[in-house]
Amino acid sequence: MTSTALSATTAATHRSTHLRLDGIGVSHPGRRVLTDVSLTVTTGERIGLIGENGAGKTTLLHVAAGLLVPGTGTVHRPEATGLLRQDLDLPAPTTLEQVVEQAVAEIRALEHRLAVLAAGIAEEPGDPAMADAYDAVLRDAERHGLWALDARIETVLHGLGLARLPRSRAVGELSGGQRRRLALAALLLARPTALLLDEPTNHLDDDAVDFLAGELAGWRGPVLLASHDRWFLDEVATGVVDLDPALGPDESAGGPPRQGTPSTGGYSSYLEHRELARRRWAERFAAQGQERERLQEIADVSGREIFHTTAPKSEGRITRKFYGDRAAKTVGGRVRSARHRLAALERTAVGAPPEPLRFAGFDRGAATAIDAELPLVRLTGARVEGRLAATDLELRAGDRVLVEGPNGTGKSTLLAVLAGELRPDGGTVQRQGSVVVGRLAQDDAWPDLSCTAEAAFRSRLRDGDRAPTLEELGLLRAGDADRPLGELSPGQRRRVALAALVAEPAPLLLLDEPTNHLSLALAEELERALEDFPGTVVLATHDRWVRRRWRGRVVPVRPGTA
Incomplete structure (x- = not known):
């Protein structure tokens, strides 16, 4: 349900309130999931992770939580870091009341610590260390809302649509959506410094999503969340990190596409950033085509054109040969230069931007x-x-x-x-x-x-012979189109x-x-x-x-x- 202060050999847990991931790389058998991903989430920031299924969002959250040691890179997380996972593992006999009280146990314990320290001060009123310890615990109690804790529990359970459930109800008797909301409630009640949330709006209705958005807007620590909920991302996120390869060649010409492309602001800002990147890509591709045509025209200069610039016919034969040789060298140099530049252009050529999805015409x-x-x-x-x-x-x-x-x-x-x-x-x-x-x-x-994706697609068409392939439609890569449906996500x-x-x-x-x-x-x-x-x-x-x-x-x- 939650994960706090879990360490890894490549990760450090400390009292900083920032969450920082540097150069994170993770590989699974047969494929690389994350490549050199770096991001920092500061206090009060809420960064949304987006990307295709399999792009590595859940993997990155597990790395940030310390549940997974990355192949490369380092992680620095606050001492109290809580993770909401997609898949839950709550013991079936556990009651709702037990889940809630386990979540707030550390906060309730502050009251006992205050009582013990107060008794110690009464016995030794002049002990400055005891007074300092009492002040520190008192600040923790105020920061975590110790004296309003029961009201806070009611607010969170009501906000997430759980208030009507009996506290004695066993987790095993709850629906999947109710268990998911209970885990989210427990995480919010535990008040870790940093929050790591994997699809937090799953199983939430509009009212519960509004409540969660309000909770996160006031969260003091860093928040890193993976979500497909565009409204939620637009409402909550202060920045968006796209784990799909960068759109366009701008950051990666001549090298592999870069993961973790960041943008500032919510989802609407991300869309503007993406559209700008798409426009730059199209402009660069068009400019490349124009340059290719210009260089090709120079490279195709015929031998006859070499002699266009010669001395007048009235000049002598030796003079005419001199001018002809000089023109040939000049034009020949231009041709060689153009061909070299053309070859270099082809080596680093920018591919055509993908065509947007369009519906074909009616039959x-x-x-x-x-x-x-x-x-x-x-x-x-x-x-x-x-x-x-x-x-x-x-x-x-x-x-x-x-x-x-x-x-x-x-x-x-x-x-x-x-x-x-x-x-x-x-x-x-x-x-x-x-x-x-x-x-x-x-x-x-x-x-x-067991049928391949391409065959399954064509089985649903009235005229499968004339239709484009899944790859041509831009909906599946060729390798995936040839895989059985059962192997696809x-x-x-x-x-x-x-x-x-x-x-x-x-x-x-x-x-x-x-x-x-x-x-x-x-x-x-x-x-x-x-x-x-x-x-x-x-x-x-x-x-x-x-x-x-x-x-x-x-x-x-x-x-x-x-």
Whole structure:
């Protein structure tokens, strides 16, 4: 649940309030996870770690906590450093009350120490060492809020949605989300100097995320957190460190891409930094192309051009030869120089910037079959017992609809009804002809995980022979596209499912939690691609970043009666 003052041979634990990692390198069998990552988190700073799944965010947090010794580099952490892990290991019989009291045990112990020191001062009132010790413990008690501790416990449990649980409830009886929130509550109550948080907003609703954001905004020590929650990063982070290789060649021309590219400010500032880097990359690539053309033109000078600059015909033969030889040497030197520079340019050539994600055009038959004057789908009182209340909804060509509601209210059920995959128990569903529907389910189901990613992708296409590859779409590297689905991460399998909709988009797209398991960069590209998508989009998501920026229609859903 928490990790405090854990040491490693390459790490030092001391009383500094800063967290510093210098030149961190970590390798796993067959691959390098972190390469020369350096960052410093000072008192009051909140640094967000972002990057693809597998980029090393959790690994870096474990190094910072002292749970993992890096292959290279050093770590300096405050004496009290607490880690919230993604995976929890709490004994099942432990009660909620025991977890809370264990978290605040050191703070409660301050009261006993004060009583002991006060008794000592009463016996020896003139002892300055005893008085100094009492003052030091008193300062600790005030800093940790000893006399408001019980009120603090209530505030944290309420803020994280745990106040209604009986304190006698065993951890083994809690849901995964409740255990995760309990671990976060215990960490906040323990008040370590430095906080290391791995996906802290997982299993939190909007109110709990707001509470956590407020807690971190007032945290006195350094905070290092890994998160896919863009709203949270924008609200909380004072800086963002991207563990994916640097975007563009600016920092690394002629060498390996650099990890740990920092930017100041929240997630919005990071996006501006990233867009600037992308622009610089494109400008540098364009300038390189122009220089290549100029040098090639010089290098291709023909022998005939060497004699363009000669003496007038009235000059004598010897004079003409002199001028001709000098011109040949001059032009020949320019040609050799151009060829050398051209070869050097090719050795350090900047690759083309990646194309942003775009939806391909509609299949001609699917597009021409739509009558823009008529609804694509119309629900009238459609309901599913226990899952979706009676719902009226009309979708037309080009509509943008956001489906909102807490977990269990029927968002996924509504999308399944719209897709024709689920027949409602009541009400009516009217469709315009045989409108083609593309659906991205919340949990992608693959019948054969031994199938390669490329084959699985093509199995979902109407015309797999003409479609681009996963690598050409920019959604998987060639090596990963040839691996079985079962060997891929959830994020990579999500990309394969998304690829089918990108390569052959349907006029009606139904997207259920589309940003789940995606890197933040790809999630941004997907949202931009949807803005330019000419068809109809219905999107269900908990992603607060998406919901806050939504400009289309919003449809709230209610659960059906059991």
